Amino acid sequence: MNLRFIDLSVPIQVPNPGEIRGGMGAILAADIEYQNHTDTHREFRTMFNAGPEAMPGGQAMGAENLKLTAHAGTHVDAPWHYYPTSEGRRARTIDELELAHFFAPGVVLDLRGHLPGERIDAGEVQAAVEKTGQALSPGEIVCCWFGHDEHFGTERYWDEYPGLGAEATRWLIHQGIKVIGTTLLGWIVATRSWLATMRPQATRRCSGRRIAWESITSTSRSRSSQTSERSPHASST
Secondary structure, three states, X not given: OOOOOOOOEOOOOOOOOOOOOOHHHXXXXXXXXXXXXXXXXXXXXXXXXXOHHHOHHHOOOOEEEEEOOOOOOOEEEOHHHHOOEEOOEEOOOHHHOOHHHHEEEEEEXXXXXXXXXXXXXXXXXXXXXXXXXXXXXXXXXXXXXXXXXXXXXXXXXXXXXXXXXXXXXXXXXXXXOOEEXXXXXXXXXXXXXXXXXXXXXXHHHOOOOOEXXXXXXXXXXXXXXXXXXXXXXXXXX
């Protein structure tokens, strides 16, 4: 079988100057210490009990020390991330999710053009599905293209974006969709007042079968037009 793989992940990188001004970025952004081949002399000595004289040309190893949260870069949110219980049971953690769910036919929904804080309702999601030319099938991976990845590396990426409301999310779940991807930082609508309004209804009423795949980059890489469409496979690798 001849497959073409498209990398939809965003890089894990040190924030750009001026990118972080508080908000979620101050908590979620990665911190990376880059080490050249002489910076790691101490680590080399600890691991191999040998000093620079034992290293070819006095060179040890190039390395990076990363400080990350589980929300850094492109990632998967397990049901437990949103609430400790789901449908009356303990919510599943990331290690309890079936890997088979992350390799399946993919559907790209064009949901661009929304302002920060706007909630997309079920009717608009259904209209985006109709533009693909066929109904959703159980087990497909739905990738929501908001276009917000264009702001990656800027302050706007972190705290001001739209998202699907609880009604639209439940509609996707009822179509048999288990994995939903988004080009946004997160699934829940981001405004300064989101905690008091959106999170209680979205986390307590949505099925634990849903898995959010967040911070994917522009799905336009796999598109031949500017309308919602389908791709043969989508993987969360």
